[in-house]
Amino acid sequence: MDRIAITGGARLQGEIPISGAKNSAIKLMAASLLTEEALRLTNMPRLADTRFLGKLLQRLGTEVVESVGEDGPETLLRTPEITSGFASYDLVRQMRASFNVLGPLLARTGQAKVSLPGGCTIGARPVDLHLKALEALGARIDLHEGYVYAQAPRGLKGAAIDFPFASVGATEHAMLAAVLAQGETLLTNSACEPEMIDLADCLNAMGAKVSGAGTSTIRIQGVSRLHGATHAVMPDRIETGTYALAAAMAGGEVRLTRTRTDFIQAMIDKMVEAGVEVIPHNDGLTVRRNGALLKAVEFETAVYPGFPTDLQAPFMALMTLADGESVIRETIFENRLMHAPELRRLGADIIVQGGEARVRGVASLEGAQVMATDLRASVCLVIAGLAARGETMVNRVYHLDRGFERLEEKLAACGAQIRRIKGDGEGEED
Numbered sequence: 012m013d014r015i016a017i018t019g020g021a022r023l024q025g026e027i028p029i030s031g032a033k034n035s036a037i038k039l040m041a042a043s044l045l046t047e048e049a050l051r052l053t054n055m056p057r058l059a060d061t062r063f064l065g066k067l068l069q070r071l072g073t074e075v076v077e078s079v080g081e082d083g084p085e086t087l088l089r090t091p092e093i094t095s096g097f098a099s100y101d102l103v104r105q106m107r108a109s110f111n112v113l114g115p116l117l118a119r120t121g122q123a124k125v126s127l128p129g130g131c132t133i134g135a136r137p138v139d140l141h142l143k144a145l146e147a148l149g150a151r152i153d154l155h156e157g158y159v160y161a162q163a164p165r166g167l168k169g170a171a172i173d174f175p176f177a178s179v180g181a182t183e184h185a186m187l188a189a190v191l192a193q194g195e196t197l198l199t200n201s202a203c204e205p206e207m208i209d210l211a212d213c214l215n216a217m218g219a220k221v222s223g224a225g226t227s228t229i230r231i232q233g234v235s236r237l238h239g240a241t242h243a244v245m246p247d248r249i250e251t252g253t254y255a256l257a258a259a260m261a262g263g264e265v266r267l268t269r270t271r272t273d274f275i276q277a278m279i280d281k282m283v284e285a286g287v288e289v290i291p292h293n294d295g296l297t298v299r300r301n302g303a304l305l306k307a308v309e310f311e312t313a314v315y316p317g318f319p320t321d322l323q324a325p326f327m328a329l330m331t332l333a334d335g336e337s338v339i340r341e342t343i344f345e346n347r348l349m350h351a352p353e354l355r356r357l358g359a360d361i362i363v364q365g366g367e368a369r370v371r372g373v374a375s376l377e378g379a380q381v382m383a384t385d386l387r388a389s390v391c392l393v394i395a396g397l398a399a400r401g402e403t404m405v406n407r408v409y410h411l412d413r414g415f416e417r418l419e420e421k422l423a424a425c426g427a428q429i430r431r432i433k434g435d436g437e438g439e440e441d
């Protein structure tokens with residue numbers, strides 16, 4: 012398995028282009044199942060997760076063609092016919108978001124058999140809200156031997172669905188199914204994350220009638236069929252925030268391009284409070300820190316527009332060097348502070364109790380061997396390594412490859428001393 016080696020201490024100077032959003036791209040790819048015509052997605056990130064979903068879609072009958080267009084990488088997805096409505100445990104286990112094919116399969120063909128995803132390292136992550144939404148739309152859902160058997164032989168019917176919690180995945184799933192339902196669907200207490208707008212924009216370009224995405228009330232007027240479209244994947248707000256934090260951690264000046272600031276405003280406000288200079292511009296932002304001491308800040312993760320849970324780990328890395336004690340509360344997932352013990356291996360002073368971490372800033376970190384159990388925890392160790400004395404070796408790099416496109420290339424282009432060490436076999440660290 013590959014590893015990433017970082018020699019800390021180099022200041023960052025330069026430009027990093029931000030890729031298309033992973034968490035949007037995989038739902039947009041699933042939307043291609045809703046029509047027999049071609050969906051062309053531009054600004055596509057090339058990631059392990061998007062490649063994986065492409066393979067799953069191929070098994071369901073989708074033709075997937077990757078190319079490089081005028082504006083970078085794109086993917087053309089066309090499903091003339093659904094040839095299989097089955098997503099196995101082996102597939103869904105490897106990437107939870109595969110579960111999102113259930114709604115589109117059901118909406119297009121009236122049936123599907125998709126494995127339940129099960130828990131993951133950051134939490135139990137049930138899918139009860141997804142299933143309740145599909146049931147409200149008229150699907151019959153049976154659970155047997157770890158599989159969801161879903162049926163709606165006479166099609167889905169619009170319904171009023173009030174989510175008890177503003178779940179990102181359940182809101183997206185309900186949208187993906189309701190666009191082809193008969194009549195109107197009203198989703199209340201929906202997730203407001205910007206990815207909802209991206210999905211609604213793509214579905215509308217395909218002929219759907221979705222309004223209100225990005226607010227807590229989404230109205231969907233069902234249509235009988237959707238058609239092909241071209242849609243540009245939104246910039247990755249978590250990648251944007253992560254590189255902003257990398258620049259703040261290492262010091263120097265980095266311009267992030269092909270992105271926006273508004274969609275991570277809660278995190279930028281905390282960076283500014285911590286003493287980092289952030290300058291928004293037309294197509295992104297510049298992050299500057301020239302030797303100024305960082306101040307400890309307090310925050311808790313929340314649904315959009317609050318502080319994103321996906322940026323909690325990398326922000327914790329920054330706080331390990333801040334002056335004072337930073338209190339960080341994780342409220343979205345019950346087990347998402349697993350990076351704290353790894354940061355401690357680098358010399359950080361962190362005490363975790365329940366969902367709260369108290370980070371007392373130290374004068375410096377020291378490189379060590381580390382590994383993490385999920386994507387955002389892994390990248391937080393890379394960020395810490397940028398400022399640690401000596402060499403930090405991040406193991407289990409496959410987590411990073413799931414969600415960061417050319418991570419080491421992008422950082423090295425700004426002067427980071429970072430390189431990938433190719434592994435010579437599978438599973439050597441696990």
Ligand code: EPZ
Nearest residue numbers: 034108136137138139140141178179180181321343344386
């Ligand atoms: C999405 O996960 C993202 N994943 C996550 O990013 C992100 O952290 C999360 O939204 C929150 O922003 C993708 O988009 C693929 P939720 P999702 O449904 O949809 C509970 C990353 O690193 N819940 O909003 O699974 C759930 O257990 C990943 O890129 C239920 O109880 O998030 C959690 O505690 C990690 N029942 C909370 O809601 C349900 O049916 C939020 O989950 C659904 C969710």
